[in-house]
Amino acid sequence: MNTVEKKRRLESLLPAVLIVIAAAGCARPSAYKAPVGKFRDASTVVIQSTKAYLNELNKVERDKYIYLQASKPDQIKIDEIEQVQVFSKDGIMARLNALDQLASYVDLLDQLANSNTPETIKTKASDLQTSLTNLSGQVKALTGEDDKQFKSVAGRVLPVIGDLLQAFAEQAIENALKKAIATGADPVNQLIQAIEQDATVAYERRRNGLSAARVILVDQYNREFEKGKGADPAKLKAYADAISAGEDRWEAFSTAQPTDGLEAMKRANQALVRFAALPKPNITDVTSFVNAMDSFANTANRVGRAVQELLGK
């Protein structure tokens, strides 16, 4: 988004926020409406991008092995395919589930800022609480060495978020939003941090795989080229096209770091907490809050676009 568009958006959000603040003297739920909505939308993009990485992690490892063997050429063995996987299937499922619950939590925040139907909120909070209990059970059952860190963090923070949701279901909406932001921010950020570590590993292994693929594509071309006059021009052209497409992917990849989005999500979450803690936010506070959400939205959109391009979706 350019500066003019950014300013226009800010101007469009400010009146609604300011009217509420002026009337109430403090940030009531409706003051959060637009920025929390933006937080929800951007979080959804980041969560989906991270899920795409984690989902593909084992495929990246498998493909790297398969194409490396083919390029040598060497025998492909199923037991070797299984050995190269980084996370177990259960480990990946638990992380994807945690991301889904995070998305539901952010969605609930958005509904708290927008909804006038406490019963719906209470039902959703209760449903999410049940899902979190199931997730806790799923995480507890993980046994892999690579799951230890995620298991430790998830085991610590999921009950805290669960307790918070219990409070949601029992109190008035006005208080629930502030309480949710203030109490939930830390455990939510810890959960994001744990997933971010796994996403970094996934990104690095994917970088490794894409880098190896670049060489395989160049080798394919060079093998044909080395035939000299016997080289097939059509094959040379097809291999050159494959190199070109591979280099495009490589270029797009450098901007598709899921950790950028997760870091931005943590920062936006902290901005929510800061804003929620203000008894009487002034114009500067509101501007800073809206800017923080805009900044998060920009990063989320950049990462989301790059990941989509990378995955060809």
Add this chain to the structure above:
Amino acid sequence: MTRLDVIKMIGDVITDIDVARGSLLPDDPNRHQLDDLRILLDDRQRKLSKAAFDDTTQQFQDSAKKLQAVNDQIRGSIQQVNKIVTVLSNIKTFVDAVTSLMTAIGPFV
């Protein structure tokens, strides 16, 4: 330094090695040596990716510091295939430093 910093550092060297590999013809004998070294580093990065260990211990920090020093020394030199002897020697030094680090945290990987 953290486990993730080390994983990223190894990744940077691997991508440099790939640039060197891709700049040599597939049957070049030097290329085969680069291929072998890459396989070693890839295997170590994968093991570090799977491993869970305390990266705040003095043992890990000392080994990581040594690895960082080697990395600083060889940075920018690996893609220069016109100096292939130096390239291979630098990569071997880096692989040795990674192996030392993994030996230091041995029980976990």
